[in-house]
Amino acid sequence: xxxxxxxxxxxxxxxxxxxxxxxAGFITAxxxxxxxxAQISGHAxxxxxxxxxxxxxxxxxxYGWGYGMDRLGRRGALVLGLTIGVLGAGAAGGGxxxxxxxxxxxxxxxxxxxxxxxxxxxxxxxxxxxxSERGRAISNVxxxxxVGAIMGPLLVGPMGSWAQxxxxxxxxxxxxxxxxxxxAAAGAIFLFLRPDPRDIGREIALxxxxxxxxxxxxxxxxxxxREPAVLVAMATxxxxxxxxxxIMGITSLHLRSNHHELTDISxxxxxxxxxxxxxxxxxxxxxxxxGRRPVIVVxxxxxxxxxxxxxxxxxxxxxxxxxxxxxxxxxxxxxxGSSLLADQLLPAERxxxxxxxxxxxxLSSALGSLASGFIFATHGYATMGLVGALxxxxxxxxxxxxQHPRPRLEAEN
Numbered sequence: 001x002x003x004x005x006x007x008x009x010x011x012x013x014x015x016x017x018x019x020x021x022x023x024a025g026f027i028t029a030x031x032x033x034x035x036x037x038a039q040i041s042g043h044a045x046x047x048x049x050x051x052x053x054x055x056x057x058x059x060x061x062x063y064g065w066g067y068g069m070d071r072l073g074r075r076g077a078l079v080l081g082l083t084i085g086v087l088g089a090g091a092a093g094g095g096x097x098x099x100x101x102x103x104x105x106x107x108x109x110x111x112x113x114x115x116x117x118x119x120x121x122x123x124x125x126x127x128x129x130x131x132s133e134r135g136r137a138i139s140n141v142x143x144x145x146x147v148g149a150i151m152g153p154l155l156v157g158p159m160g161s162w163a164q165x166x167x168x169x170x171x172x173x174x175x176x177x178x179x180x181x182x183x184a185a186a187g188a189i190f191l192f193l194r195p196d197p198r199d200i201g202r203e204i205a206l207x208x209x210x211x212x213x214x215x216x217x218x219x220x221x222x223x224x225x226r227e228p229a230v231l232v233a234m235a236t237x238x239x240x241x242x243x244x245x246x247i248m249g250i251t252s253l254h255l256r257s258n259h260h261e262l263t264d265i266s267x268x269x270x271x272x273x274x275x276x277x278x279x280x281x282x283x284x285x286x287x288x289x290x291g292r293r294p295v296i297v298v299x300x301x302x303x304x305x306x307x308x309x310x311x312x313x314x315x316x317x318x319x320x321x322x323x324x325x326x327x328x329x330x331x332x333x334x335x336x337g338s339s340l341l342a343d344q345l346l347p348a349e350r351x352x353x354x355x356x357x358x359x360x361x362x363l364s365s366a367l368g369s370l371a372s373g374f375i376f377a378t379h380g381y382a383t384m385g386l387v388g389a390l391x392x393x394x395x396x397x398x399x400x401x402x403q404h405p406r407p408r409l410e411a412e413n
Contacts, residue, residue, distance in 0.1 A: 007200060008128040012137060015193040016144040017123045018185040022082065022118045023148030023277070024155070025181035028091065028174040029111065030054075031156050031269045034373075036171045041099045048373025051249040053105045056413045057112025058119075059362020064357015067116045073196040074124040075189060082186035083119025084110050086179050093175030097168050107175075114182065116358060123354045126342045127201030132288060135339040136410045139284020141310045142335060149273030149327075177345060181239050198351075199413035205347045218348035221356060232402050233341035234357050236296050236395040238364045240333030243303050246368035247310060247326055248272055251319065254381045258314045271320040275327025283335040292340035299332025300396035307388035311381045331394060 037050040069077040088110025095104025122141045130136040155177045163173030189273070224230055248269070255265045287295045306325035312318060345353055375384045 004128065004200060004204060006051070007195065011128050011193060011197050011200070012125045012140050015125050015141045017188045017192075018082075019118065019141050019144030020147035021122060021181045021185035021188065022085070022115070022152075023145040023273075024152040025085065025089065025178035026111065026115055027148045027152030027273050028155050028159070028181070029092065029178045030249070031252060031266055031267040032152050032160075032171045032174050032193075033108065034249055035256060035408070036096055037101075038198060038253060039171065040096065040099055040104055044077065046373060047253045047376070048250060048369045048371070050105060050108050051245065051369035051372075054108040054112040054115075055245065055362050055366035055369055057109035057362075058116035059112075059205050059359050059366060062112040062116040062120070062358035062362055063352075063355045065120055065405050066352045066358075068117075069120060069124075069198065069355075070351045072120050073198050074121070074191040075196050078117055078121060078193065079186050081114045082189065083114075084117075084181050085114025085182040086186070088112075088114060089178035089182060093172040093179075096172040096175065099169075104237075109180070111305075113199070116362065118185070119358060120351075122195040122338055123342060123350060124201075126170045127347070127350060128197050128204060128337070130204065130207075131343065133285040134293075134342050135187070135287030135335065136281075137284070138338050138342070139280040139282075139287075139335050142284075142331070143280035145273065145277030146280070148317070149270060150208055152273065153270040201350070202347050218346055219270075221353060224345070224349055227344055228402060229340060230344050230353075232296070232395075232398045233292075233344070234360060234410065236299070236333045236337035236340075236400050237357065238360045239359045239391055239394050240299060240303060240330050240337070242364040242368040243307065244276075244326055244330040245365040246372045246384065247307060247388050248323065249369050250372040250381070250384065251310070251323060252377045254314075255316075255319065260316065268316060268320045268323055272323035272327045275324035276331050277327075279328060279331055280335060283332050286338075287336050287339045292336050293402060295332050295336035296340070296395060298398040298400065299329045299334075299336060300392050300394075302329030302332065303392035304329075304389050307385045307392060309385075311385040327395060329392070331387045338393075345369045356394065 020413050033050040033223055034047045064127040065077055065081065088107045091110060092104050095107055122138045125137040125141045126134040156174050158172030159177045161168035163176065164170040221301025253269065255268060283295055302325055306322050310319060310322035341357060372384055375387065
């Protein structure tokens with residue numbers, strides 16, 4: 001692996017840069033999407049629809065990107081995905097300016113397609129590292145979201161003022177920022193993601209035949225899905241994402257209804273996204289040292305506590321702390337689940353299985369986004385917190401019930 005170490009570092013650094021820029025673009029837009037949905041549609045019950053269609057766009061694209069990354073390579077698929085994101089952000093911003101709900105939603109669908117491609121980049125980092133370093137490799141890409149957590153929400157206020165000063169709706173400003181950030185991310189991938197991680201991953205797999213989950217040819221997807229560890233990994237990421245999106249997405253509208261300013265709302269979202277990404281280095285190293293299952297357990301418990309605490313006070317500081325914990329719980333579930341899934345697959349099984357996994361993540365997120373708007377409008381924020389807490393118990397129970405995980409999934413260091 002020594003000969004591949006410089007290549008792996010360069011690939012991981014490039015994916016980190018793209019994740020930083022891309023996540024800043026998505027978070028900037030997500031901060032105001034529920035507010036824009038309620039404003040353009042004229043109904044609070046539609047506030048969750050923008051996030052839902054964004055998630056659906058990503059969900060249905062994820063499986064396709066899984067195949068596309070085999071055919072186009074990781075580099076080609078990521079550049080194409082981010083280019084689609086530029087078009088989507090432009091359409092969404094135009095929909096806000098023209099107060100056209102369908103155009104706004106169409107732009108968010110394209111942004112979801114772009115995000116689906118970018119999120120698969122974490123697996124590209126994992127495949128260019130040996131099994132004992134996969135958790136850290138994934139976390140080194142996911143931590144790029146820390147830059148987005150800081151940069152994205154901080155752009156909301158200034159870009160809103162910039163747009164308003166030019167006669168546009170202030171909510172269109174964040175989407176203009178997203179366009180610029182996606183262009184920069186695509187440029188980084190195009191210039192520096194060389195050689196393609198797909199090819200390096202195949203060579204590294206040959207160097208570590210002992211880590212293969214089974215002997216023989218690649219299995220059909222239906223056979224892969226029968227593996228208990230695969231099911232636990234997928235359920236952890238799917239439920240963790242759904243809970244996070246459901247609570248985070250509607251919190252902006254909850255704060256707005258309690259008369260908080262847009263700048264204050266962006267600070268709460270910053271605390272949440274900081275929790276999502278800032279501790280990725282910790283979660284990845286713990287996944288390699290402790291094993292995947294303990295990290296998943298910690299993540300699920302943290303999600304449960306965050307959901308129970310979020311509705312306790314309408315003031316900024318308590319909600320900011322709860323949203324930080326929500327992001328932290330998601331991170332442990334996401335990194336632990338991604339590492340566990342990566343351990344179970346041969347190179348020929350990776351892209352399509354990981355794409356199917358992200359399809360499920362997107363579908364559950366979309367369902368959570370849709371449900372959040374209706375639950376918030378009909379039963380309130382407290383009920384939604386309770387629903388999220390109950391869902392968080394699912395990955396906790398599944399991970400505790402996982403019997404006899406492979407020794408290599410546990411600590412080796």
